[in-house]
Amino acid sequence: MATVANTPESSHGADRLPATMRAVVQRGYGGTDRLRVDEVPLPSPGPEEVLVRVESAGIDRGTVHLMTGEPYVMRLMGFGFRGPRQPVPGLDLAGTVVEVGGDVTRFGVGDQVLGIGSGTLAEYASAPARKLARRPAHLGPEAASVVAVSGLTALQAVRDVGRVEPGQRVLVVGASGGVGTFAVQVARALGASVTGVASAQKLDLVHRLGADRAIDYATEDFADGSASYDLIVDTGGNSRLRRLRRALTPTGTLVIVGGENGGRLIGGVDRQLRALALSPFVGQRLTSLVSKEDQGLEDLVGLIEAGAVTPALERTFSLEEAIAGIRHLQRGDVRGKVAIRVGPR
Ligand SMILES: NC(=O)c1ccc[n+]([C@@H]2O[C@H](COP(=O)([O-])OP(=O)(O)OC[C@H]3O[C@@H](n4cnc5c(N)ncnc54)[C@H](OP(=O)(O)O)[C@@H]3O)[C@@H](O)[C@H]2O)c1
Structure with a gap:
């Protein structure tokens, strides 16, 4: 099983990873006042996961539900009873694979991907390989990051x-x-x-x-x-x-x-x-419908590559502005989708 560089000295082949990363962090369920941008350790991908350097993350109603903990029934579904099990919000991502779990064969370091991960409002996020696809060449990271969910x-x-x-x-x-x-x-x-x-x-x-x-x-x-x-x-x-x-x-x-x-x-x-x-x-x-996160992503990407589907990206916020982006979504102001650009420091 691969491990993640959680110390400044660690390295992964040619790709040196930092010890910590910037991320939106959530303390307990509630409104956007529970969120702040903080410095946290990098996640460790499991054997069937990859670690992605996030270029852009998408937000959606699901992100908001996981922030508020409502409807309450969600809390019984394994997301955390008193507070979120995953303290970094965000599901959608686009970025570059920097670390590959031991059982992953579909992706290698350097691949540009889009899909669904965990805690994606961060500089790095882990994602199951089965929930990822290669990013179409013509699609920028912001538009790619609002596709999957x-x-x-x-x-x-x-x-x-x-x-x-x-x-x-x-x-x-x-x-x-x-x-x-x-x-x-x-x-x-x-x-x-x-x-x-x-x-x-x-x-x-x-x-x-x-x-x-x-x-x-x-x-x-x-x-x-x-x-x-x-x-x-x-x-x-x-x-x-x-x-x-x-x-x-x-x-x-x-x-x-x-x-x-x-x-x-x-x-x-x-x-x-x-x-x-x-x-x-x-x-x-x-x-x-209860959507399945690991079903149909290649087909969807195929429709995007064929020009039949284009993500309706309204605007992009920076990671520091992520809270404003979530408020924009909560108010119902978004036309289509919004992305959170993470990018390099
Ligand atoms: N079942 C699943 O697996 C699954 C997966 C994803 C999402 N969801 C749920 O599906 C819902 C939609 O998600 P989303 O991300 O598309 O949300 P969204 O981006 O907020 O879109 C909501 C849409 O509903 C429209 N709307 C608001 N009030 C309406 C009304 N009175 N009559 C008709 N349309 C109205 C909005 O139109 P205007 O903005 O023009 O007002 C907007 O087009 C959410 O409740 C989400 O939690 C379920």
């Missing part, structure tokens, strides 16, 4: 669970968000016609992503009967099940991905459970 969720919602077919009509509720901006593009790439639901100020983005139609959720009702959809991917607004079913064709598929403000205890998961319970008794397929 949201893009995989979108790919799995539209293709694997939604089973979209060419020519079908797809509705993406929350089309301006992290998952939604990928879902619109994936559905288009798979030959569907797409309607996206978002706030008025972000409808231009939804059109630019390739949606055939964009609906302002404040002034138009996607379930008013004027159109029905073969597939609805629901990522925002917590619409009632009845309303979502009204907008589906009689044999259409609903994939509930998530939605904010579903309650501090279970985060609205009761809606997913009701959909799953009802589904066997109706003509429509009502289902939900």
Whole structure:
């Protein structure tokens, strides 16, 4: 098993690693006041992991949930009961492999990668090799660092669970968000016609992503009967099940991905459970998604390389500004995705 250079004297081949690194560190669950940028030891990658020098990290709603510890049900799922087990937030990353675990054969030192790691709001992060892919040559590290978490969720919602077919009509509720901006593009790439639901100020983005139609959720009702959809991917607004079913064709598929403000205890998961319970008794397929971090990344990168999908990167913050970036996300201001540029000191 490989070890990590945790002393100034240690080295890994030609690549000398520092003893400590800058990272966003979280003390207990709560708001952004629990975060600060600090100096901490480098992580040690396990045998199936690599150590990545992070060039850029992506943030998403999951990062915020892991910061607040809400919905509380998450704490029972192994993330830490009183405080986060992993004190450095962040899942998405893009960077360079600097250390390879003993069982890793797919990557070598110097490879440029993107994907999902642990504690990525830091200069170095460990990541399981199976959650990484090579970064497409044309994609900069910032754009690459916002691909995996949201893009995989979108790919799995539209293709694997939604089973979209060419020519079908797809509705993406929350089309301006992290998952939604990928879902619109994936559905288009798979030959569907797409309607996206978002706030008025972000409808231009939804059109630019390739949606055939964009609906302002404040002034138009996607379930008013004027159109029905073969597939609805629901990522925002917590619409009632009845309303979502009204907008589906009689044999259409609903994939509930998530939605904010579903309650501090279970985060609205009761809606997913009701959909799953009802589904066997109706003509429509009502289902939900728990995304798998190690499924589909090569396919997603293939779509990016083919030019069918482009990460909707709104802006980049520095590591020192990471807390401002997380606040920007919490307020719902982000158009698509934001990245935290880590870079060299
Ligand atoms: N099941 C899973 O495995 C999984 C994986 C990833 C994420 N999630 C969850 O999925 C949800 C979406 O994640 P995300 O990263 O895409 O979040 P996000 O970037 O914050 O996007 C949320 C989207 O919802 C839209 N929205 C807000 N209020 C709405 C309303 N009343 N009606 C319709 N749309 C509304 C937003 O539109 P505007 O910004 O234009 O207002 C935005 O497009 C989150 O709850 C997240 O926790 C679940």
